[in-house]
Amino acid sequence: MACRAVALQLPVAAAFAGPSAAYLHGVEHAASFADKVHVLVPAPAGLRSQPGLQVHTMSEEPWLQGIGTGTLRRTDPARAAWESAVWLEPTRAIAIIDTLLGRGLTTRAALAQFAALHDGRPGIRRASWLFDLAEPAAQSPAESQLRIRLVLAGLPRPVVQHPVQVSGGLILHPDLAWPAVRVAVEYDGHWHSDREQLHRDRQRLNRLVGAGWLVLHVTSRRLHQDFPGIVREVRAALLDRGWHR
Template sequence: MPPQPSRPAALARQVFRGSEAVRLGLLSRHQLRGASWLRLRHDVYADARLRRDHGLACRAAALRLPPEAVLAGPSAAYLHGVEHAASFTDDVHVLVPRSARIDSQPGIRVHTLGAAPVLLPAGGGPVTRTDDDRAVAAEATAGPAIVDGTAAGARVLRWSTPAQAAWETAVWLEPFRAVAIVDGLLGRGLVTPADLTAVAERNADRPGGRRARWVFGLADGGAQSPPESHLRVRLVLAGLPRPVTQHPIRLASGLALHPDLAWPAFRVAVEYDGHWHADAEQLHRDRQRLNHLVGAGWVVLHVTSRRLHRDFPGVAREVRAALVACGWRR
C-alpha cells in the first residue's frame, strides 16, 4: 500500500500561498508539486481533499486580491447558498473601490465602485465544503465570512448582502442566467420582492439600473431549477402570458399536484423534464402525475432539456396553440 501523504496540520483543509508555506518551512517546493496539494492560481495552493467548487475558487482568488475587495454578484449568491450561481471553473466576481487599481485577470472578474457596497454582517454565510460535506468556516465570533487562517497567507473574505448580490447579478450576467440566480435567492428566502424593489430604487441612477429592474420583474421564487427559470422566461419573452410556478391543483382524492408552470385560467400546464427524469422510477411517477392532471381536466405539455435548447420555437408554438385552444386570446 502506498504511503499516506503527509500534510502539516497548519495547512490541512486550507488554501494558502505556496511561497509563504515554503518561507515558513511548512513545505518544500518539491512537496508543493505532490498529490497532496492542488495548485489553484499562481502561488496559490489548497489541500487536495477540498471539494472543487466555487467556494474554493473564491478562497483562492482572495489571496491574490487587496484586502478591500468584496465578493459580489454570482459569487456572493453562491456563498449565500445558491449553489447553481457559479461553479469551480466560473470567474470569481469581486467589487473594489476605484482607488484599488486592480484589473481583471484569468478567473477573476473585477468590478469597480466609488461608494462602498453593503456587506454581509460578520460571521455569516455558507462556504466551501470538504469531501465529507462538513463546512469549513470561521466561528461566528471570529470575524466576517471565510477565513483562511494559516500563517501562510491569512485572509478574511466579505461578500455582498443577498439583495445587493441580486442587483449585481442582474447587471453583470446575461439575463437567463441572472434570472435563475435571483429566482434562487427568492426561493431560499434570502431576499423578498420588497428587498429587490428597495435595492433597485436605491441604485436606480447607476449604470444598469433599468436592466436590473427588468430582470427583477421576470424573477419568481417558485422555480425549482435553473432550466425551469430559463423555460419560463423564454415563454414570457415569446409573448405568452406569464405562467404561475408550482400552482396547486387539488384532486378529488385530496392529493395536491404542483406543475412546474401553469395557466390556471386556461387549465394548461407545462412540465420540464430534465435529464434525471429518464430514471425508471421517476418516469413511473411522472406518468402517474400526468394521468392525474389530465383526469382533472388539464392540458399538460412536457418540455425536455433537448427541446428547450434546440427547438424552443417549436415549444413556444405548442404552448401557444394549447392556450389558444383553451380560450386564451392575446
C-alpha cells in the first residue's frame, strides 16, 4: 500500500491527512495509487512536497488535535473531512465527506464543531459550504459528484433518497429528487449489465411515473462525457414542472 511505503520515510511527527487519512479510515475511493499521498507535519519539520507526496504544514493550532497514534498516524475523520474540503476539488471532496458521514465515521455535529474551531482560517467558507451540502444517504461517489455538479451548474439542491409512496403503498427512494415539482434523477452506473437489475429498475421507473413523477436517467458515460446535456435536460424538466429560477 502506498501509505505504508511513504510511512517508512516520514518523520515521527507526521500524519496522513485529508484523502489519505480518509482512505486509511476505510473510504476506499478517497485515494488510489495514482494519487498523491497527503501528509500533515508541524511547521518546523522541514519536510517538502515531492513527486507522489503532498506536504501540508500546521502551526496555528495545537499540533496533536485530531491526530491518532500508531504506526500509520492519521487525522481523525472529522479533520480528514475538513482537510479534503479545503485541499481538494469540490466534486472529489464531497464524495469523501458523504461517505465518512454515511458510514458513521463522523457526524454533522462533529463537522460543525471542527468548522467553528477553524473559523477565520483559509478555506473555511468552502469547507462550511461542502459540509452543508453533504448527504450521508448518498449511495455512491458518482451520485455525490452528480449532485454537487448540478448545484454548481445553478440548479436547485435536490433531496437525496426522498421517500415516494407509489401504488400498493410501496415506498421508493429516487437517487435525487425535487419533490415540489415531482422531478427525479436516477444514476444508472451499474445496472446495465445485469438483466434482473434492469428489470427491477424499469418496474421502479414505471411506478414512479405512475405516481406522477418525471424521471430522468443519467449514465456513467454521460456524467463524464456529456454533463452540459444533462444540465439542459434537468433544467428543462424542472422548468416544465413549474420551477421558477
